[in-house]
Amino acid sequence: MTVNTPAQNISVLPAGNSATAQYQVSIGASVPDMTTVPLYVKCVVGQDIIVDTIYLTVGTVMETFETGNLTAFPWQINNNPWFVTNEQAYAGNYCIRSKQDLADNDQSEFFITVNCSPSANISYFRKVSSEDGYDFFKFYIDNTEMDSQTGSTDWSQASFPVNSGTHTFRFSYRKDSGVIDGSDCAWVDNIVLPGMGTLCVEDMDDNVGVATRDEILSSVFPNPTTGILHVQCSEPVQQIVIYDLSGRQVISYNGQNEQLSTLNVNNLTSGLYFIRILTTDQHFSVSKFIKQ
Numbered sequence: 001m002t003v004n005t006p007a008q009n010i011s012v013l014p015a016g017n018s019a020t021a022q023y024q025v026s027i028g029a030s031v032p033d034m035t036t037v038p039l040y041v042k043c044v045v046g047q048d049i050i051v052d053t054i055y056l057t058v059g060t061v062m063e064t065f066e067t068g069n070l071t072a073f074p075w076q077i078n079n080n081p082w083f084v085t086n087e088q089a090y091a092g093n094y095c096i097r098s099k100q101d102l103a104d105n106d107q108s109e110f111f112i113t114v115n116c117s118p119s120a121n122i123s124y125f126r127k128v129s130s131e132d133g134y135d136f137f138k139f140y141i142d143n144t145e146m147d148s149q150t151g152s153t154d155w156s157q158a159s160f161p162v163n164s165g166t167h168t169f170r171f172s173y174r175k176d177s178g179v180i181d182g183s184d185c186a187w188v189d190n191i192v193l194p195g196m197g198t199l200c201v202e203d204m205d206d207n208v209g210v211a212t213r214d215e216i217l218s219s220v221f222p223n224p225t226t227g228i229l230h231v232q233c234s235e236p237v238q239q240i241v242i243y244d245l246s247g248r249q250v251i252s253y254n255g256q257n258e259q260l261s262t263l264n265v266n267n268l269t270s271g272l273y274f275i276r277i278l279t280t281d282q283h284f285s286v287s288k289f290i291k292q
């Protein structure tokens with residue numbers, strides 16, 4: 001990664017005010033999508049230096065369902081869950097399908113709540129086979145209906161703008177009473193989630209010089225986990241911190257100066273988390289895991 005913008009100078013900043021500094025960065029073409037890159041932000045105020053870390057996730061964040069399940073992102077389902085299937089995929093081998101044999105006057109839903117920044121689009125492909133004009137595929141952003149499909153439609157893409165902030169994206173198949181037609185369901189594939197590319201992690205106790213922050217190897221398993229998380233590191237561990245998707249610190253663990261640490265994450269809600277490992281030699285690594 002290359003930072004293309006020179007250091008910014010904020011001349012006078014009155015107490016209680018804020019200022020914005022914009023930086024442009026370039027990522028090498030060989031960096032795979034979804035790689036997490038730490039950016040060090042160093043702020044010099046007179047004699048004081050504050051070092052903070054921003055974690056940037058590279059590239060498009062897309063749910064392809066190619067894991068064969070719903071563990072790649074913190075999806076939630078209602079009591080008539082959609083399910084991942086290897087029939088009818090738009091791309092690859094898998095897509096997601098609304099509940100089979102859904103009851104009359106009922107709805108099958110899956111949804112996700114994410115902190116989006118900056119503004120961007122959400123897009124997805126959908127296909128419907130339903131009673132035309134009576135049974136519907138619908139897509140909502142924060143309970144506002146954005147998309148409505150009925151009858152027999154082939155795969156096509158829908159795309160909607162999303163403002164910066166926290167939003168819930170909900171996919172629904174809903175039926176009226178009586179008649180059904182076709183396969184009586186909807187399919188969805190290749191959901192591009194907006195703006196999850198930027199993740200800021202508050203790191204106020206970070207007083208370690210930038211030059212010493214070399215990345216080390218670590219592995220986190222099992223992933224996904226239901227309760228116990230093992231962290232294997234190539235150096236003795238000083239501290240492990242777990243952050244949720246909005247950058248909030250949810251677990252802080254003081255290492256026992258050993259290379260293998262075991263954490264209980266049973267109390268975390270289901271979803272995707274970042275884990276930051278700092279070694280006694282002041283090296284670090286950042287990776288992700290899913291709590292089921």
Ligand SMILES: [Ca+2]
Binds near residue numbers: 092189190
């Ligand atoms: Ca797919």
Ligand SMILES: [Ca+2]
Binds near residue numbers: 176179180
């Ligand atoms: Ca119907």
